[in-house]
Amino acid sequence: MINMKFISRFLLFAVLAITFLACGNSESSLTETGVSFELAKYRAASIQNLRYDLHIIIPEDQNDAIYGEEIIRAEINDLSKPLILDFKVENDFLTKVVANGEEVSYVFEDEHIIIGKSSLLEGENTIELSFRLGETSLNRNPEFLYTLFVPDRARTAFPCFDQPNLKGKYALELTIPETWQALANGAKIEETVDGGKKILKFAETKPLSTYLFDFVAGDFEVVEREVGGRMMTMLHRESDSVKVARNLDEIFNLHLTALDWLEDYTGIEYPFQKFGFAIIPSFQYGGMEHPGAITYKASSLFLDESATQNKLMGRASLIAHETAHMWFGDLVTMNWFDDVWMKEVFANFMAAKIVNPSFPDINHDLRFLLAHYPGAYAVDRSKGMHPIQQPLDNLKDAGTLYGSIIYQKAPIVMRKLERRIGKEVMQKGLQDYLSEFAYENATWDDLISILDSVSEEKVTKWSNQWVKTAGMPDLFPFIRTDDDDSTITQFSLYQRNFNDGEKVWSQKLTVGIEAQDTMYHFDVDMTGNGVRIDEAEGLIDATFVVCNEEGYGYGYFRMGPLTEKRWLERMQEFENPVLRGVGWLNLWESFLHQRLSTDDLLTAILNNLPAEPDPLIQQYLLGRLSTVYWKFLPSDVRLDSATSIEAVLWNRIAELEDNKLKSAYLSTYRSIVLTDEGVENLYKLWNKELSIEGITLSESDYTQLAYQLALRGHKDSEQILNEQIERIDNPDRKARLEFIRPSLSTDQSTRDAFFESLKDEANREHESWVQQAIGFLHHPLRAAQSEKYITPTLEILEEIQQTGDIFFPKRVLDNTFSGHQSKDAVDAVRQFLFRNNHYPTNLKNKILQSSDLTFRAAEILNPKEEPEDAQ
Numbered sequence: 001m002i003n004m005k006f007i008s009r010f011l012l013f014a015v016l017a018i019t020f021l022a023c024g025n026s027e028s029s030l031t032e033t034g035v036s037f038e039l040a041k042y043r044a045a046s047i048q049n050l051r052y053d054l055h056i057i058i059p060e061d062q063n064d065a066i067y068g069e070e071i072i073r074a075e076i077n078d079l080s081k082p083l084i085l086d087f088k089v090e091n092d093f094l095t096k097v098v099a100n101g102e103e104v105s106y107v108f109e110d111e112h113i114i115i116g117k118s119s120l121l122e123g124e125n126t127i128e129l130s131f132r133l134g135e136t137s138l139n140r141n142p143e144f145l146y147t148l149f150v151p152d153r154a155r156t157a158f159p160c161f162d163q164p165n166l167k168g169k170y171a172l173e174l175t176i177p178e179t180w181q182a183l184a185n186g187a188k189i190e191e192t193v194d195g196g197k198k199i200l201k202f203a204e205t206k207p208l209s210t211y212l213f214d215f216v217a218g219d220f221e222v223v224e225r226e227v228g229g230r231m232m233t234m235l236h237r238e239s240d241s242v243k244v245a246r247n248l249d250e251i252f253n254l255h256l257t258a259l260d261w262l263e264d265y266t267g268i269e270y271p272f273q274k275f276g277f278a279i280i281p282s283f284q285y286g287g288m289e290h291p292g293a294i295t296y297k298a299s300s301l302f303l304d305e306s307a308t309q310n311k312l313m314g315r316a317s318l319i320a321h322e323t324a325h326m327w328f329g330d331l332v333t334m335n336w337f338d339d340v341w342m343k344e345v346f347a348n349f350m351a352a353k354i355v356n357p358s359f360p361d362i363n364h365d366l367r368f369l370l371a372h373y374p375g376a377y378a379v380d381r382s383k384g385m386h387p388i389q390q391p392l393d394n395l396k397d398a399g400t401l402y403g404s405i406i407y408q409k410a411p412i413v414m415r416k417l418e419r420r421i422g423k424e425v426m427q428k429g430l431q432d433y434l435s436e437f438a439y440e441n442a443t444w445d446d447l448i449s450i451l452d453s454v455s456e457e458k459v460t461k462w463s464n465q466w467v468k469t470a471g472m473p474d475l476f477p478f479i480r481t482d483d484d485d486s487t488i489t490q491f492s493l494y495q496r497n498f499n500d501g502e503k504v505w506s507q508k509l510t511v512g513i514e515a516q517d518t519m520y521h522f523d524v525d526m527t528g529n530g531v532r533i534d535e536a537e538g539l540i541d542a543t544f545v546v547c548n549e550e551g552y553g554y555g556y557f558r559m560g561p562l563t564e565k566r567w568l569e570r571m572q573e574f575e576n577p578v579l580r581g582v583g584w585l586n587l588w589e590s591f592l593h594q595r596l597s598t599d600d601l602l603t604a605i606l607n608n609l610p611a612e613p614d615p616l617i618q619q620y621l622l623g624r625l626s627t628v629y630w631k632f633l634p635s636d637v638r639l640d641s642a643t644s645i646e647a648v649l650w651n652r653i654a655e656l657e658d659n660k661l662k663s664a665y666l667s668t669y670r671s672i673v674l675t676d677e678g679v680e681n682l683y684k685l686w687n688k689e690l691s692i693e694g695i696t697l698s699e700s701d702y703t704q705l706a707y708q709l710a711l712r713g714h715k716d717s718e719q720i721l722n723e724q725i726e727r728i729d730n731p732d733r734k735a736r737l738e739f740i741r742p743s744l745s746t747d748q749s750t751r752d753a754f755f756e757s758l759k760d761e762a763n764r765e766h767e768s769w770v771q772q773a774i775g776f777l778h779h780p781l782r783a784a785q786s787e788k789y790i791t792p793t794l795e796i797l798e799e800i801q802q803t804g805d806i807f808f809p810k811r812v813l814d815n816t817f818s819g820h821q822s823k824d825a826v827d828a829v830r831q832f833l834f835r836n837n838h839y840p841t842n843l844k845n846k847i848l849q850s851s852d853l854t855f856r857a858a859e860i861l862n863p864k865e866e867p868e869d870a871q
């Protein structure tokens with residue numbers, strides 16, 4: 001074999017480039033930065049039996065480099081092209097490449113290591129690499145680190161084939177400081193200590209996609225437990241031992257419940273060799289489904305004593321969600337990230353089924369309604385709407401696919417699917433799907449064709465409407481009555497689309513009509529533009545119509561004035577809480593479409609808060625109250641209303657017996673307070689002069705109080721923040737407050753400097769801190785001074801997307817627009833989009849989604865002048 005070491009990189013690249021061109025011009029996309037769909041397709045077809053041996057040496061000092069050695073074994077069946085590995089790091093990080101025992105020359109450009117065909121063999125190949133690890137996704141902290149490689153970040157740490165459909169088996173060896181602990185996908189099989197270092201070997205894993213490979217190492221507490229015959233390992237860093245003790249049993253038991261349930265439902269035993277999880281402070285998401293080594297955000301699992309019912313349920317759902325991924329996503333994985341929604345929807349769908357029986361007192365249909373519809377509508381009513389399944393040309397843009405359509409709308413659609421084909425058929429279809437594609441990959445269309453084969457109802461067309469079409473239907477009843485306006489002679493329900501009248505969505509609905517004090521129910525299968533309900537004809541004196549009575553319907557359901565009045569004035573007469581939930585959702589949509597006034601809505605919310613018996617609806621109303629208050633009231637009106645709104649909330653806090661609901665009210669009160677008396681209450685609560693019966697304020701409550709006092713420019717803000725920092729023992733939480741602090745400053749130049757600092761990627765490392773700080777910069781009380789940050793934020797959004805984690809761009813946008821309601825804020829967005837005509841669609845959509853309420857608020861607050869009536 002010729003040693004090509006002496007050929008310059010440039011020459012070799014030229015040779016490779018010519019080889020590529022000779023094979024056709026589509027191949028330039030093979031080596032473009034990121035991982036193009038073309039590259040992934042070619043590699044998936046030509047590479048098999050992939051195995052990674054990785055040895056990673058982690059030093060104690062966060063600032064010292066991390067080095068790695070790697071052996072990649074793969075069968076290559078097509079030698080027409082060079083081998084292209086992904087590695088997105090500085091060029092000098094790669095120090096050695098040996099292919100099949102020979103040191104070879106290679107090209108390392110545009111995030112790829114390209115090894116010439118002459119160094120490769122047909123069949124089994126062994127590639128050995130030495131390198132320094134890139135640190136973008138290692139999340140290094142002073143005492144610990146953890147990897148987070150979803151969706152395409154494995155390539156930022158080590159050389160690999162970074163695509164979901166090239167699964168590999170990983171044998172990992174970690175060298176870490178002697179006092180550290182570690183968790184990885186494989187079971188720990190060997191531990192040796194030598195000269196202050198600990199060497200851990202982990203068993204080779206089952207086949208995993210790169211985005212699921214992970215390890216966590218650092219100064220962690222390890223808790224090993226056998227629960228229900230299963231061994232589980234947990235790592236955490238929580239220093240508050242009371243908090244740990246309070247939560248520990250529940251955390252293990254929730255995992256056990258989820259595992260047992262999933263084995264039963266899928267008919268497949270837990271598919272990986274061991275089960276463990278690490279609880280990380282300030283983890284970017286609620287959790288991430290790394291097989292055998294799930295990672296969670298500490299605050300999602302370690303709950304405060306005063307945790308609301310929503311929080312408890314949220315935790316159970318999160319644990320069930322990540323555990324469900326072990327089958328849905330980890331065992332069978334999407335072929336490409338355009339189907340990423342699939343694993344999320346299944347995890348959510350299963351989580352709902354798993355968690356519900358543990359909360360028998362909760363109305364789960366209502367919870368589903370309130371947990372999914374508002375988020376899904378928020379996108380589908382905006383100009384940034386998009387279908388559930390979105391195209392993706394390059395994996396580097398995969399992060400932009402995530403959002404409410406995946407997390408909130410897709411579960412709604414999945415529930416509709418199950419309702420259409422039946423629970424048993426659904427389960428059977430999913431079992432077939434999991435066993436047919438175990439340890440491999442599959443597309444949504446693969447599942448749909450399995451369902452088509454097991455179900456009487458054909459679902460391909462349905463799937464095209466709900467999964468591949470953007471937006472939601474606009475539904476409206478058409479009622480014709482006889483001459484004296486009392487008897488219904490025709491009742492029809494129509495649908496149309498805001499932008500494209502041709503689009504229709506098939507859905508089964510229950511239409512409720514109240515006539516002469518009796519509710520009549522009609523099941524309707526909406527398959528075309530309109531459907532006539534003959535059975536409704538002859539009803540007399542109908543005063544109320546609801547077209548999504550059972551809460552399964554999806555769309556903007558228009559109401560007539562009588563129906564609207566009925567919801568607004570006599571909501572509590574409906575005994576079924578799901579129906580009241582539907583009512584509030586319909587009123588909210590009506591409000592945002594400017595068919596209902598701010599005043600009417602606000603009055604209805606305030607009147608119903610004390611009367612509403614269901615805690616979930618109360619919490620929903622508290623959220624809406626905050627939004628209307630900050631977003632849709634002009635600042636002078638807001639100030640005028642503050643006294644009465646604060647009073648409603650404060651009285652409720654005093655009179656409520658449910659302590660969890662009490663804390664929900666308190667947190668709303670804390671966030672809306674504007675009067676001197678209210679601010680004084682916050683101060684006394686923070687200062688511990690005042691306490692509320694039944695509520696034990698936690699450290700995070702006190703921190704929140706300190707934030708709110710600072711935002712209101714309390715005269716002792718600086719002192720309050722100083723003391724709050726003193727009160728916190730945990731170093732991670734202390735650092736968080738110190739980081740956030742300048743965003744709260746009353747001094748504009750301090751806030752300006754802080755905003756400037758966020759332009760540097762290095763200062764955005766702790767994303768959850770940054771998000772919160774941006775929210776404070778743009779707090780409604782400071783909106784006028786922070787408008788000027790909108791344009792520069794949009795200008796760095798692409799960079800934020802390229803350097804940050806998947807949810808980060810949207811969260812930055814949400815927090816940026818959180819406090820704005822002015823025309824100027826809207827103009828800043830319009831002008832930016834006008835100037836950047838060819839902005840990437842997914843990011844543009846996110847801007848339009850996040851700014852949607854700001855646009856609507858600006859319109860509602862600045863109504864177009866009506867032409868004067870002609871005399």
Ligand SMILES: [Zn+2]
Pocket residue numbers: 289321325343344347
């Ligand atoms: Zn998930």
